[in-house]
Amino acid sequence: MDNRFLPLVVGAVMLALGLTLTVADFRRAATVRRPLIVALICQSLILPTLCLLIAEALHLTPNLAVGLMLMAATPGGMLANIVSHLANGDLALNLTLTAINAVLSIFAIPAILAFSLTWFLGEGRFIPLQFDKFFAVFAMVLIPVAIGVAIRHRFPNFAGRLQKFVRIAAAVLLVVAVVAGIASGQSTLWKNFGVLSAAVACFCAISLTVGYLVSRRMRLGPRQAIAVSLEIGLHNAVVAVGIALSPQLLNNAEMAMPAAVYGIIGPLIALAFIVAVRRLDPAYRELATAPAG
Numbered sequence: 001m002d003n004r005f006l007p008l009v010v011g012a013v014m015l016a017l018g019l020t021l022t023v024a025d026f027r028r029a030a031t032v033r034r035p036l037i038v039a040l041i042c043q044s045l046i047l048p049t050l051c052l053l054i055a056e057a058l059h060l061t062p063n064l065a066v067g068l069m070l071m072a073a074t075p076g077g078m079l080a081n082i083v084s085h086l087a088n089g090d091l092a093l094n095l096t097l098t099a100i101n102a103v104l105s106i107f108a109i110p111a112i113l114a115f116s117l118t119w120f121l122g123e124g125r126f127i128p129l130q131f132d133k134f135f136a137v138f139a140m141v142l143i144p145v146a147i148g149v150a151i152r153h154r155f156p157n158f159a160g161r162l163q164k165f166v167r168i169a170a171a172v173l174l175v176v177a178v179v180a181g182i183a184s185g186q187s188t189l190w191k192n193f194g195v196l197s198a199a200v201a202c203f204c205a206i207s208l209t210v211g212y213l214v215s216r217r218m219r220l221g222p223r224q225a226i227a228v229s230l231e232i233g234l235h236n237a238v239v240a241v242g243i244a245l246s247p248q249l250l251n252n253a254e255m256a257m258p259a260a261v262y263g264i265i266g267p268l269i270a271l272a273f274i275v276a277v278r279r280l281d282p283a284y285r286e287l288a289t290a291p292a293g
Contacts, residue, residue, distance in 0.1 A: 012169065018102070018148015019159050038218050039097050042211050042232045043104065047072050048112055050206055052119070058199050062120040063254035064192060068199055069116040070250075071240040071259045072207075073109045075101040079267065080230040087274040089226035097231040102145050109243070113250075192257070200262045204269045208233035212277060222283045226274070234270055237263030 051072040055065035075098070084094045152159040211229035220228065240259035244250050 012144070015144035015148045016169065018145040018150075019152055019162060022156075023149070023153055034218060034220065036097070036100065038215050038220065039211075039228045039231055040100070040104070042207075042214060042228070043101060044108060046210060046214075047207055047232060048115075050210070051203055054199050054202050054206075055120070058195050058202075060195065060199060061192070061254070063252055064196060064199075064257055065120045066113070066116045067240070067244055067252075067255035067258040068203065069112055069120075070109070070244060070255060071200075071235055071237065071262055072203065073105065073112040074236040074239045074259075075105040079236075080234040083234065083267070083270055083274065084227050084230050087226050087230075087278075088223060089230060090221075090223040091227070093224055093227040094231055097227065101231060106145075109239075113243075193261075196257060196261055197265065200258055201265060201269060204233060204262065204266050205273065208270060208273045212273075216281070216283075222277075222281055226277065229273075230270065233273070234266060235259075235262065237266065 048069065051069050055068050060068065081091065081094045081098060083089075085091050148159075151162075208229050211232040212225050215225035215228040216222070237259040241256045241263070244252055244256035244259065
């Protein structure tokens, strides 16, 4: 795929995310304050800190470290919702958190990029993300999401039909993005495959675990904890690869590598995590065996 078209891929994925959201999802946020607070703290503070520590501990190269931070800043979306549904999570809470994370990512992605570029590439000097690129990322995330929400609000039946196509398209785009990311930096991938896979696996496993344990510590039920965990633990590799490879944005193949690897192993780790939770959390086992109704 020509990298010049990757912004369109990112826009398509964010449009797909917007089509799954309704105005009611945003209104519902006011009624789930405690889960929302837990998720926002994990997403905006704990995850970037964990990601930074992992990158430093494993001595990732600066470009790979920035790519890992970029991946951590992207929202979850449909994949988190699908896995939550399969795992008997609180899907309504997932939709609410998806809506909030979509809005949060509009600010989080460019802000975390600016911080990461300074921390890993600045060598003690302040190197902010260029003003035009900051707002390019901002617009690339905001506009498609807003259009998707507007279509869902104004033409709900059409949006419902379109979602079926969008789910397939999103899966195809994920594969395309992963392949594009790997193809753009094969030498970097094979040279750093071991440490990069370890970094991505650690980040994914730790973020899922932290999301679940913090939620349970805050006395959320197991279904809500699953929703929070998946929402902060699953990230959109397509968006991260698109931003990293786009000539208009970062235009850096190495920065796309963490998201490309994550696109392969992240969903597998999430499924393994759900299996572990089902076996290890007594409250989840009680919920699973409780009679319906």
